Amino acid sequence: MSQVFALVDCNNFYASCEKLFRPDLKDRPVAVLSNNDGCVVARSKEAKTLGLKMGVPVFQIRDQIERHDIVCFSSNYALYADMSARVMSVLEQEAPEVEIYSIDEAFLNLTGVSHAEDLTEFGLRIKHKVHQWSGISVGVGIAPTKTLAKLANYAAKKYPATQSVVNLMDPERQRRLMALVDVSDVWGVGRRISERLKSQGIHTALDLADANAKSIRKEFSVVLERTQQELNGLSCLDMESIAPVKQQIVCSRSFAERITDKPTLQQAVAKYTARAAEKLRGEGRVAKSVQVFIRTGLFNNNDPRHVGSLTSRLATPTSDTRLLMKATDQLLNKLYRAGYRYAKAGVMLSDFFDPHHQQMDLFTPTHNSKSETLMSVIDSINHKAKGKLFFASQGVTPQWLMKREQLSPAYTTNWNELPVVR
DNA sequence: TAGCTCCCATGGGTAACC
DNA sequence: CCTGGGTTACCCATGGGA
Numbered sequence: 001m002s003q004v005f006a007l008v009d010c011n012n013f014y015a016s017c018e019k020l021f022r023p024d025l026k027d028r029p030v031a032v033l034s035n036n037d038g039c040v041v042a043r044s045k046e047a048k049t050l051g052l053k054m055g056v057p058v059f060q061i062r063d064q065i066e067r068h069d070i071v072c073f074s075s076n077y078a079l080y081a082d083m084s085a086r087v088m089s090v091l092e093q094e095a096p097e098v099e100i101y102s103i104d105e106a107f108l109n110l111t112g113v114s115h116a117e118d119l120t121e122f123g124l125r126i127k128h129k130v131h132q133w134s135g136i137s138v139g140v141g142i143a144p145t146k147t148l149a150k151l152a153n154y155a156a157k158k159y160p161a162t163q164s165v166v167n168l169m170d171p172e173r174q175r176r177l178m179a180l181v182d183v184s185d186v187w188g189v190g191r192r193i194s195e196r197l198k199s200q201g202i203h204t205a206l207d208l209a210d211a212n213a214k215s216i217r218k219e220f221s222v223v224l225e226r227t228q229q230e231l232n233g234l235s236c237l238d239m240e241s242i243a244p245v246k247q248q249i250v251c252s253r254s255f256a257e258r259i260t261d262k263p264t265l266q267q268a269v270a271k272y273t274a275r276a277a278e279k280l281r282g283e284g285r286v287a288k289s290v291q292v293f294i295r296t297g298l299f300n301n302n303d304p305r306h307v308g309s310l311t312s313r314l315a316t317p318t319s320d321t322r323l324l325m326k327a328t329d330q331l332l333n334k335l336y337r338a339g340y341r342y343a344k345a346g347v348m349l350s351d352f353f354d355p356h357h358q359q360m361d362l363f364t365p366t367h368n369s370k371s372e373t374l375m376s377v378i379d380s381i382n383h384k385a386k387g388k389l390f391f392a393s394q395g396v397t398p399q400w401l402m403k404r405e406q407l408s409p410a411y412t413t414n415w416n417e418l419p420v421v422r
Numbered sequence: 423t424a425g426c427t428c429c430c431a432t433g434g435g436t437a438a439c440c
Numbered sequence: 441c442c443t444g445g446g447t448t449a450c451c452c453a454t455g456g457g458a
Contacts, residue, residue, distance in 0.1 A: 254445090402444095
């Protein structure tokens with residue numbers, strides 16, 4: 001039986017979240033910056049109209065920001081996550097099956113819904129209800145495959161006449177749209193692959209759909225072959241409503257200022273280790289493999305360069321912050337070289353196990369419940385009082401913390417931070 | 423038993439996505 | 441001077457059994 005997927009995607013999500021709580025900024029250009037206030041990662045409609053580009057470093061467009069009086073925000077992930085949850089809960093009320101694909105988009109499985117209601121009507125209803133309940137506006141694309149649903153969503157955003165809802169169930173309509181869409185705008189086709197496709201005369205989504213399947217497989221990959229089949233209405237990608245178990249956890253960050261000395265770098269690595277361990281416990285797992293990486297700046301640097309990473313395999317997998325910190329500190333000791341200006345460091349955990357049926361070895365004392373208790377006490381305190389409890393090795397007043405100079409208040413998650421309005 | 427192929431695990435690198 | 445963070449999947453080379 002043929003399937004029906006919808007893709008619901010929030011418009012300018014981060015910028016919309018910031019605007020929601022600042023009605024005074026209605027109709028004003030707003031930009032949201034990446035961690036460290038480094039790049040532009042989201043723009044309001046007005047900012048896009050002004051030609052503000054996605055991903056550009058802020059220092060390169062200071063004058064543009066000044067000239068047009070663009071309001072900039074540091075990213076406030078807690079706010080976006082909370083708004084996302086509100087949007088998703090509306091979708092979950094309306095659709096029989098929801099796959100939360102990212103913070104601002106979700107696939108709905110509408111297979112079987114089609115008889116009860118016209119699909120376009122369904123899309124419009126969802127759009128209205130999400131807006132009514134969360135204040136966020138969304139686009140809806142409906143199609144027989146996920147890739148086509150993405151494409152329909154792209155059209156819903158691009159063409160205002162659609163009222164932000166596009167029903168792409170009809171094959172003729174699919175082909176008409178695909179002829180207008182650049183291959184690079186197809187889901188799964190990035191920069192490199194679109195360049196290679198274009199050198200072979202494949203310029204539009206339709207060109208890709210009609211290309212020779214054998215040669216796509218041979219010269220590119222199974223992944224692109226699947227994309228091609230999906231463009232032709234053959235569903236290869238199913239709903240993944242249950243989140244797959246994580247295979248790795250990374251915690252890394254650029255520093256506000258370059259770090260040259262080892263003790264400071266040690267603090268940073270300790271902090272990232274603590275955060276990664278916390279995430280690991282949140283997943284209910286233990287890790288056997290621990291990696292640390294450090295690197296100097298990436299761009300226009302006459303500075304000496306150093307990138308390095310080292311991995312250690314623990315005798316026994318663990319989620320105990322103390323043991324993981326011991327490991328990462330040893331790795332950093334081997335990795336660190338004096339005389340470099342480090343810009344970023346990170347900790348990666350992988351090779352996960354279920355702590356309750358764990359492979360023991362002969363020489364290490366067995367899993368102790370003291371550690372488990374201590375860690376869960378730390379986690380529950382930090383859950384209530386965010387990050388108030390930490391290890392001394394993380395440093396008490398770190399100077400290298402990321403830059404977040406334009407952070408908005410925690411409107412939805414911390415009542416105490418709300419600005420006083422009279 | 424030397425030598426061959428096949429298969430699988432592993433690890434580094436690339437590309438994609440949001 | 442100042443350029444994000446996190447995750448997965450795949451490809452390919454390698455090397456050790458069977």
